[in-house]
Amino acid sequence: MPGTSFDPASGAGLPPPVLVELPGGDAAPDGGVRVATYVLEPEGRSPAGDVVLCHGTPWSARVWAPVARALSRDHRVFLWDMPGYGASPKGADVAVDLVTQRRRLAALLGHWSLDRPHMVAHDIGGAVALGAHLLEDVEVASLFLLDIVTLDPWGSPFFRLVAEHEPVFAAVPGPLHAALVREYIAGAANHGLPDDVVATLAEPWLDAVGQAAFYRQIARLSPEHTAPIVRRLGAVRSPVRIGWADADPWIPVEQAARLRAALPGDPGVVTFPGRGHLVPLEDDAAVGRAVRTWLTEVVSGRV
Template identity: 25%
Template sequence: MPARLDWSRDGGDWPNRSASRFVRAGGLTWHVQTAGDGDDVLLLHGTGASTHSWRGLFVALSRDHRVIAPDLPGHAFTDPLPYGRTTLPGMAEAVGALLKKLGARPRIIVGHSAGAAIAIRMALDGHAAPDAIVSLNGALFPISNSFARPFFVGAAKLLALNPLTPWLFALRARDPVAVRRLLDGTGSEIDPLDEEIYGRLATTTSHVSGALGMMAGWDLHALEDDLSKLETPLLLVVGEADAMVPPGRAAGVARLAKNARVVCLQGLGHLAHEEAPGKIHALIGEFAPKTAAPEQKAAAHG
């Protein structure tokens, strides 16, 4: 049961391995994948995932764009942030530092689950200025039960601060049945290779610690309050079978954001981008041209 993933040991069969490199930015060493030419597109995975979750979509997008997909801090092969910086603004700032190092200015940011919250926070805080944000089953609202929320947040903080918790969780995850149960909770059916990598991540104590630390530092109330300030066009893609983020919450986000619309994909779950990367690629292609600045549209037709 490894304390941390090692690229020479664990990266041999990593999806899109040829696109991987390690970059020092914002005090962290990041694992980041880049490929393609054209406008920059940034992909931000959700809590507990990694670059592997973009396997199919990364390839499709790289045919027409320069695609940038990092492991978020504390996840997979990227260094963790100090505990006090694992907040949503802290994560947004850290990713912004990586973009600056790469000289990247993403025109589109695609975020899955918690990655969508980071994308929106980056736009609100000036760490990026995308023409469009695509939220895939975005975890954008806090727990709605006001009684349960303090318990959940407090429990997450206690778990993250206990050094034994990641070890115990990783030990439990060595049982394939436990990993299968976690994935069943997403409402998605994914490729066996992706399932195996989730199992590998779940049995790595540093990755588990990074996911718990991210949950413990998360407070989505400020994001909810700020959604009305978001000027960037926002596409909210929801999987009808998502068992983790209730699909109906996207309508609430759309009521708050000025320029948002919702698309529901029938039969897909929380990991819709892994189940059907072609459908997500098509949605991004349909949405992004409509968000281009007037001068970009003129150039495209000129």
């Protein structure tokens, strides 16, 4: 099992990515693709369990870095940049729809030889994780769903505009594109993130390949790919906790109650007051505590 010893107190970011080659066929219908992966392990102790973190759009595993460091004190933590994002390939030949991404996640868990890991997911990572569980038969020990994209309606007017005019946006002069991306990312957090954090999240999208990939991934995201997941939410087979920022400008906190009603077992909901859609970075300490509390409750059988 590949892994990286990691000191969560060091203040460092994620370790360098390890590129994993996933096969073609059912797991990756685009014919196989490399995936940037990261594994963090406790220092000097046996892990209490395995946790997989799934990011959303237009982010990468970087959005989880502070929470991953906290969880790696006593768990093995697995992260990945979905193809089309972060340090993974972002070329025009890389499929970035949600169906392909959920199949890649299922294949990646097999590569890591993970048996019923805990899954923590944010934004469209929630659709990917739930899709892998419900439609690709991936068994998980638990699900922590944070401000996820699954229920209708989703997809902002900006998403629809890009879908209709993707080539136009891809041809926007670089400086204007960079300003748009930074404003888009900052707005997700209600402009509550430091400029250097916004710049880190924007960086993968700013070269020529990244600019085209930024608009491509938006244009390929479709509610028709989440509809089959929504229809099966009542068939989730693991304990679930829902987390939501109550000032999320992209997905209102009211969706947390709707999601809770659609899932079995009356899952608990934890809210993060005054935080926006990028709550894993806006308040990583609170998110880390909530996830660690959840994992303790699952392991102890209190849920």
